[in-house]
Amino acid sequence: MTDEPAPVRRETRLVHAARDERRDGGAVNPPIYRASTIVYPSLREFAGRAERRYTSYSYGLQGTPTNMALAEAVAELSGGHRSVIVSSGLAAVTHALTAFLRAGDHVLLADTVYGPTREFGASVLARFGVDVEFYDPLIGGAIARLLRKGTRIVYAESPGTATFEVQDVAAIAAAAHAAGALVVLDNTWATPLNFRAFDHGVDIEVQAGTKYLAGHSDLLVGTITVRTEEHYRAIRNDTITFGDHASPDVCYETLRGLRTLAVRMRQLEASALAAARWLADRPEIARVLHPALPGHPGHEVWKRDFLGSSSLFGVLLRTDSMDAVARMVDGFRLFKIGASFGGYESLVTLPAPERTVRPWTEPGILLRFHVGLEAVEDLIADLADGLERLAGRRAP
Numbered sequence: 001m002t003d004e005p006a007p008v009r010r011e012t013r014l015v016h017a018a019r020d021e022r023r024d025g026g027a028v029n030p031p032i033y034r035a036s037t038i039v040y041p042s043l044r045e046f047a048g049r050a051e052r053r054y055t056s057y058s059y060g061l062q063g064t065p066t067n068m069a070l071a072e073a074v075a076e077l078s079g080g081h082r083s084v085i086v087s088s089g090l091a092a093v094t095h096a097l098t099a100f101l102r103a104g105d106h107v108l109l110a111d112t113v114y115g116p117t118r119e120f121g122a123s124v125l126a127r128f129g130v131d132v133e134f135y136d137p138l139i140g141g142a143i144a145r146l147l148r149k150g151t152r153i154v155y156a157e158s159p160g161t162a163t164f165e166v167q168d169v170a171a172i173a174a175a176a177h178a179a180g181a182l183v184v185l186d187n188t189w190a191t192p193l194n195f196r197a198f199d200h201g202v203d204i205e206v207q208a209g210t211k212y213l214a215g216h217s218d219l220l221v222g223t224i225t226v227r228t229e230e231h232y233r234a235i236r237n238d239t240i241t242f243g244d245h246a247s248p249d250v251c252y253e254t255l256r257g258l259r260t261l262a263v264r265m266r267q268l269e270a271s272a273l274a275a276a277r278w279l280a281d282r283p284e285i286a287r288v289l290h291p292a293l294p295g296h297p298g299h300e301v302w303k304r305d306f307l308g309s310s311s312l313f314g315v316l317l318r319t320d321s322m323d324a325v326a327r328m329v330d331g332f333r334l335f336k337i338g339a340s341f342g343g344y345e346s347l348v349t350l351p352a353p354e355r356t357v358r359p360w361t362e363p364g365i366l367l368r369f370h371v372g373l374e375a376v377e378d379l380i381a382d383l384a385d386g387l388e389r390l391a392g393r394r395a396p
Contacts, residue, residue: 010077010192010193010262011262011263013076013077014073014077014258014259014261014262015259017072017073017076017077017258018030018068018069018070018072018073018076018255029252029255029256030065030066030069030252030255031065031066031252032066032248032249032252033064033065033066033248034060034064034247034248034249035060035064035248036059036060036061037059037060038057038058038059038060053236053237053240054232054233054236056068060245061240061243061245062240063085063245063246063248063251064248066248066251066252066255067085067246067248067251069251069255070083070085070251070252070254070255070258071083071084071085071223073255073258074207074209074213074223074225074258075225077191077192077193077258077261078187078192078197078198078205078225079192079196079198079199080197080198080205080225080226080227081225081226081227081228081229081231081232082225082226082229082232083223083224083225083226084223084224084225084226084232084235084236084239085209085221085222085223085246085251085254086221086222086223086224086239086244086245086246087220087221087222087244087245087246088208088210088220088221088222089188089206089207089208089209089210089211089220089221089222090114090116090117090120090208090222091222091239091244092206092207092208092209092222092223092224093114093116093117093120093186093206093222094120094124095224095235095238095239095242095244096184096204096206096224096235097120097121097125097153097155097184098125098238098242099234099235099237099238100152100153100182100234101125101130101152101153102129102130102152103128103129103130104129104130104131104150105130105131105150105151105152105153106130106131106133106148106150106151106152107121107125107130107131107132107133107151107152107153107154107155108133108134108135108143108146108147108151108153108154108155108181109121109132109133109134109135109155110134110135110137110155110156110157110158110160110167111134111135111136111137111160111355111356111357111358112137112157112159112160112161112162112163112165112353112355112358113155113157113160113161113186114157114161114186115161115352115354117155117157117186118134118354121155131150133146134356134357135154135357136357136358137156137157137158137160137165137167137298137358138165138167138168138297138298138358139172140167140168140171140172141168141171141172141174141175143171143172143175143176144175144178144179147175147176147179147181148179151176151179151180151181152181152182153181153182153183153184154172154173154176154181154182154183154184155183155184155185155186156169156172156183156184156185156186156202157185157186158185158186158187158189158190158195158298159189159190159291159298159302161351161353162314162351162352162353162360162366162368163289163297163314163353163360163366164289164290164291164296164297164312164313164314165297165298165358166291166296166297166298166299166301166302166305166306167298167301168298168301168305169183169185169197169200169201169202169305170200170201170305172201173200173201173202173203174201176201177201182203182204182231183201183202183203183204184202184203184204184205184206185197185202185204185205185206186206186207186208187202187205187206187207188206188207188208188211188212188342189310189312190306190308190309190310191207191212191213191261191265191310192205193261193262193265193307193308194265194269194306194307194308194309194310195305195306195307196307197225198227200305202227203226203227203228203231204224204225204226204227204231204235205224205225205226206222206223206224206225207222207223207225208221208222208342209221209222209223209254210222210340210342211340211341211342211343212261212264212265212268212310212342213254213257213258213261213342214253214254214257214258214342215257215260215261215264215342215343215344216253216257216343216344217340217342217343217344217345218253219250219253219254220250221246221250221251221254222246264344264373265308265310266308267373268310268311268371268372268373269308269309269310269311270376271311271371271372271373271374271376271379272290272309272310272311272312272313272369272371273290273292273309274376274380275369275371275376275379275380275383276288276290276292276293276313277293278380278383279315279383280293282387283318284317284318284319284387284390284391285315285316285317285318286316286317286318286362286363286364287315287316287362288313288314288315288316289313289314289315289316289366290309290313290314291306291309291313292309311341311342311370311371311372312341312342312368312369312370313368313369314351314366314367314368314369315366315367315368315369316362316364316365316366317364317365317366317367317390318364319364319365319390320363320364320365321365322365324389324390324391324392325350325365325367325390327389327390327392328386328387328389328390329348329350329367329386331385331386331389332348332382332385332386333382333385334346334374334378334379334382335347335348335369335379335382335383335386336348337349340370341370342370343370343372344372344373345372345373345374346369346370346371346372346374346379347369347370347372348367348368348369348370349367349368350365350366350367350368351366351367351368353366
């Protein structure tokens with residue numbers, strides 16, 4: 001017998017993280033604190049305020065108790081040291097890079113990263129003297145041959161944007177650390193519920209909280225979670241220097257969304273898998289690009305390292321006719337045309353994979369689906385009608 005309490009599961013921790021009813025007057029949710037000016041009880045405390053950028057805040061740009069509550073909850077979810085909340089997912093990406101890179105440094109970016117991440121590397125970082133190189137996402141530990149003395153960061157995104165290749169993050173991290181490089185991972189697709197970034201060697205985890213964390217398609221927010229205090233201070237300095245800020249209202253709404261993340265992710269995963277498996281059996285489909293399906297690039301790594309999947313996957317159609325695809329997509333009743341994902345509503349879009357190391361050459365037209373919280377039977381019926389229009393068997 002032991003008196004030690006049973007371990008608290010992540011679903012439970014999500015509900016209770018960053019809550020203090022005694023501090024907050026009995027309120028279940030931490031309240032919204034809006035502020036620009038922060039006042040001090042003495043000149044001595046005002047003069048020593050610089051350290052407060054790391055322990056709390058000294059001006060509204062650095063956040064309020066509402067921002068701090070969200071940062072605390074995200075760090076607990078991720079299992080990292082501390083988190084920083086920023087204005088968007090792209091802001092999280094860019095700060096995770098600019099906080100550590102200098103002119104003359106070398107950075108390795110996965111060839112399948114989010115398009116704006118790729119653009120930031122190829123244009124902004126390169127313009128400021130950083131040597132940007134893209135690597136094959138399926139390279140695994142062989143990335144060691146690309147690492148140099150000046151390699152400062154290896155940036156991974158797993159699964160990759162649009163084509164969903166799964167990276168061997170642990171092998172990449174081992175090689176990067178042996179060469180003295182940091183590992184940054186975009187973990188938006190899986191969330192920390194389904195991929196434990198810090199358990200696989202990641203130093204800095206970024207997420208577009210806009211997607212699954214907030215979950216309602218009505219705000220923009222990004223999160224950066226780090227392994228060490230040194231990393232935290234570097235990120236905090238960078239975001240403050242650039243004037244980045246997430247409003248307390250956005251932080252409150254994201255924190256509210258976070259409470260239901262686990263139950264939403266379970267439903268999204270189940271519905272997406274049901275739709276993906278149904279599509280995989282259709283003759284109009286050349287391939288379904290979903291990490292949880294056997295045969296997908298990196299599927300064995302996904303089985304080994306991931307705890308689940310999410311709502312987003314690709315579908316390669318057996319057609320080269322954009323007119324036929326337009327008939328299919330324009331006629332959907334439930335799948336709306338939009339570029340985001342992670343909300344309650346189902347979406348479809350036409351991705352354009354940008355590649356240099358691993359060019360996308362497969363014939364056919366690629367679509368990307370986000371399966372939402374509608375009844376999956378209704379979504380499959382909508383897909384079935386769409387495939388009839390694609391094949392010309394039903395009028396638009």
